[in-house]
Amino acid sequence: xxxPAVRMFRRLEGLFCVYKPPGVHWxxxxxxxxxxxxxxxxxxxxxxxxxxxxxxxxAGGDAEGQKALTVSAVSLPxxxxxxxxxxxxxxxxRVGVGHRLDAFSSGVxxxxxxxxxxxxxxxxxxxxxxxxxxxxxxxxxxxxxxHTGRVVERSxxxxxxxxxxxxxxxxxxxxxxKALLMHSNVDMHSQEAYEMAVRGLLGxxxxxxPILTGLRCxxxxxxxxxxxxxxxxxxxxxxxxxIHEIGLELRSTAVCKGVRRTRDGPFTLHDALVRHRWAxxxxxxxxxxxxxxxxxxxxxxx
Amino acid sequence: xxxxxxxxxxxxRTLCQKSLTVTRQASVQFGHxxxxxxxxxxxxxxxxxxRGNHTAAEARKRWKHQMSSHTELTLDHFSTDATEEKxxxxxxxxxxxxxxxxxxxxxxxxxxxxxxxxxxxxALSMCVPSAVPPASFSLRDYVDxxxxxxxxxxxxxxxxxxxxxxxxxxxLLRLDFDTDVAPKLLFLKELxxxxxxxxxxxxxxxxxxxxxxxxxxxxxxxxxSKKFSSETVASxxxxxxxxxxxxxxxxxNRLGFYQQxxxxxxxxxxxxxxxxxxxxxxxxxxxxxxxxxxQIELGFKQNEIQHIVFAVPKVLTANKGKxxxxxxxxxxxxxxxxxxxxxxxxxxxxxxxxxxxxxxFLEYLGRAQYDPALPNYISLDRLVSLPDExxxxxxxxxxxxxxxxxxxxx
Numbered sequence: 001x002x003x004p005a006v007r008m009f010r011r012l013e014g015l016f017c018v019y020k021p022p023g024v025h026w027x028x029x030x031x032x033x034x035x036x037x038x039x040x041x042x043x044x045x046x047x048x049x050x051x052x053x054x055x056x057x058x059a060g061g062d063a064e065g066q067k068a069l070t071v072s073a074v075s076l077p078x079x080x081x082x083x084x085x086x087x088x089x090x091x092x093x094r095v096g097v098g099h100r101l102d103a104f105s106s107g108v109x110x111x112x113x114x115x116x117x118x119x120x121x122x123x124x125x126x127x128x129x130x131x132x133x134x135x136x137x138x139x140x141x142x143x144x145x146x147h148t149g150r151v152v153e154r155s156x157x158x159x160x161x162x163x164x165x166x167x168x169x170x171x172x173x174x175x176x177x178k179a180l181l182m183h184s185n186v187d188m189h190s191q192e193a194y195e196m197a198v199r200g201l202l203g204x205x206x207x208x209x210p211i212l213t214g215l216r217c218x219x220x221x222x223x224x225x226x227x228x229x230x231x232x233x234x235x236x237x238x239x240x241x242x243i244h245e246i247g248l249e250l251r252s253t254a255v256c257k258g259v260r261r262t263r264d265g266p267f268t269l270h271d272a273l274v275r276h277r278w279a280x281x282x283x284x285x286x287x288x289x290x291x292x293x294x295x296x297x298x299x300x301x302x
Numbered sequence: 303x304x305x306x307x308x309x310x311x312x313x314x315r316t317l318c319q320k321s322l323t324v325t326r327q328a329s330v331q332f333g334h335x336x337x338x339x340x341x342x343x344x345x346x347x348x349x350x351x352x353r354g355n356h357t358a359a360e361a362r363k364r365w366k367h368q369m370s371s372h373t374e375l376t377l378d379h380f381s382t383d384a385t386e387e388k389x390x391x392x393x394x395x396x397x398x399x400x401x402x403x404x405x406x407x408x409x410x411x412x413x414x415x416x417x418x419x420x421x422x423x424x425a426l427s428m429c430v431p432s433a434v435p436p437a438s439f440s441l442r443d444y445v446d447x448x449x450x451x452x453x454x455x456x457x458x459x460x461x462x463x464x465x466x467x468x469x470x471x472x473x474l475l476r477l478d479f480d481t482d483v484a485p486k487l488l489f490l491k492e493l494x495x496x497x498x499x500x501x502x503x504x505x506x507x508x509x510x511x512x513x514x515x516x517x518x519x520x521x522x523x524x525x526x527s528k529k530f531s532s533e534t535v536a537s538x539x540x541x542x543x544x545x546x547x548x549x550x551x552x553x554x555n556r557l558g559f560y561q562q563x564x565x566x567x568x569x570x571x572x573x574x575x576x577x578x579x580x581x582x583x584x585x586x587x588x589x590x591x592x593x594x595x596x597q598i599e600l601g602f603k604q605n606e607i608q609h610i611v612f613a614v615p616k617v618l619t620a621n622k623g624k625x626x627x628x629x630x631x632x633x634x635x636x637x638x639x640x641x642x643x644x645x646x647x648x649x650x651x652x653x654x655x656x657x658x659x660x661x662x663f664l665e666y667l668g669r670a671q672y673d674p675a676l677p678n679y680i681s682l683d684r685l686v687s688l689p690d691e692x693x694x695x696x697x698x699x700x701x702x703x704x705x706x707x708x709x710x711x712x
Contacts, residue, residue, distance in 0.1 A: 019709065019710050021655055021712060022712060023655075023658075024655070078446060079445045079451075079455050080442045080445045080446050082445070082455055084458065084459065084460050084461055084462065085445050085455060085461045086442060086462060087462030087463075088462075106712055260711075260712075269710050272710060274706050274709045274710060275655065275659075275709070276690065
């Protein structure tokens with residue numbers, strides 16, 4: 001028979017996503033989620049203590065003053081099962097983190113609880129694309145490509161127009177498209193490759209260099225601009241470097257002011273839990289939501 | 303295989319005990335390699351060698367030798383059986399190579415069957431091993447047996463936390479409730495500590511049970527001589543359980559330190575210490591560091607520091623990295639001058655992420671205005687202390703959903 005805590009834990013197993021604020025390490029996010037889950041699990045009502053029958057001996061004082069042992073049967077709770085003695089039921093939970101976000105960037109971070117970790121692994125074995133929005137600023141270059149780094153160069157940006165930016169991005173996208181074809185292990189002259197390309201399935205299996213599959217300018221107000229990027233196998237540092245290279249291509253310099261992930265595989269910003277909702281109840285709701293959405297998808301596919 | 307053989311042998315033995323003159327052979331096939339035949343010969347004292355060229359006596363000697371090398375317990379059982387029931391059992395292994403499985407077989411055979419009847423004398427002579435283990439990693443094994451531990455659990459002491467401290471488990475088990483613990487609890491109760499706090503006090507500081515009563519009394523007397531009222535002492539003890547474990551000299555030292563470092567009057571020091579008694583228990587180095595950080599790194603004046611510490615004593619024990627992070631954001635991003643921060647020291651006690659999210663939201667709405675001289679002034683105190691909903695409606699004039707959506711755009 002499972003205790004309430006175990007039953008609650010079973011309902012907690014699965015995937016969900018949180019919104020990681022910028023400036024916080026992903027480990028801190030994971031740890032605080034784990035602590036909150038433990039708090040929720042261990043605050044469930046404990047099972048009532050089992051009782052056992054004990055024979056208590058008490059010296060019954062007779063009228064004659066004789067010593068006589070009277071044994072009385074009493075039903076007592078077994079204290080060795082008391083929560084103060086056994087300690088909390090759960091001391092650690094396996095909470096796994098999906099594709100990482102470094103401290104500088106923010107956005108959707110997928111977490112798996114319990115046997116959700118296995119699902120998480122399977123999710124990343126398939127080819128998952130991720131969406132990012134990148135904030136850039138023309139005019140400076142820094143050593144770590146972000147605006148917090150040490151400035152190494154300054155430049156003018158008056159000559160940059162949206163047209164020029166679009167041209168550079170189109171060039172970048174072409175290069176990445178070529179890389180995508182190169183890393184997909186299919187012969188380009190075959191029927192198979194054609195069919196995969198028609199269905200949009202061409203792409204690398206497993207590890208590869210970072211590939212941008214889509215690039216778009218959302219906002220252009222020099223010196224600030226915002227890009228939307230879809231990519232595979234990227235790191236946030238690589239994305240910041242992309243901004244830097246766009247700046248160089250435009251005969252200027254640029255730094256990245258923010259990296260924000262808006263989608264990770266099936267998880268979007270809409271599902272993400274903001275910081276104050278990282279409690280066990282909200283997380284459980286999110287996980288149930290994920291399960292039901294998966295079931296719905298399954299049914300509609302059939 | 304072995305267990306079934308063992309059962310067979312036990313049955314043999316019980317049968318023999320009932321009928322004296324029965325000679326029974328039980329042959330058991332062990333795989334393909336060998337055969338063992340056990341013979342219980344009970345006719346008189348004569349032991350007949352059945353097969354092979356060993357005599358019975360020799361065989362018995364060899365048998366005993368093997369048995370002693372395997373297990374002494376089974377041997378005991380066999381010998382007592384033999385003497386008590388005045389029967390002579392002769393076990394003759396036939397094959398020369400004695401198999402190893404035989405020892406297992408005999409171990410199992412030595413245990414009585416559950417169906418076997420035993421006499422009252424036998425039942426009395428059996429000694430039941432006590433359930434309490436001589437050594438254990440956990441106090442759990444002793445709770446049901448020890449009066450002391452049971453009473454502690456009833457008081458609300460978290461034994462699970464205590465057993466993780468080194469040597470505390472042994473110390474608790476050696477104590478006696480009536481002579482060691484009860485006087486201290488009564489002492490604390492006389493002091494004015496509430497009953498519900500006993501569990502917390504003993505959980506955090508089990509060593510208070512081993513302090514002597516005179517020591518505790520002198521420390522309380524010292525605190526009272528420093529004009530702490532008796533209610534204050536009680537609340538201090540219940541919030542900082544280690545307080546009474548420190549010597550009078552050390553307490554005096556610390557009180558002097560705070561008065562000197564903060565350069566305040568005795569009553570102010572008393573007030574600060576009464577509100578945060580953990581200051582008297584912890585190390586003084588971090589406190590010194592925090593004061594230096596406030597003075598040099600953050601650039602507060604002496605009287606401003608005094609005011610901050612008097613309003614929020616927790617600043618003294620806060621993490622200095624977090625202090626500077628919050629101050630950096632307040633001063634450099636929100637452009638709040640020093641005197642305003644000193645006026646609302648609660649901001650130094652709040653969370654960095656909370657301040658940042660709220661400030662960015664207000665800035666996005668164009669309401670981030672922290673100068674009291676200008677209209678639409680937002681005080682720092684209200685910025686950090688209000689819960690989310692009043693913050694949105696009163697300060698930001700926005701809905702809660704908008705605020706949460708905004709957090710996802712950071």
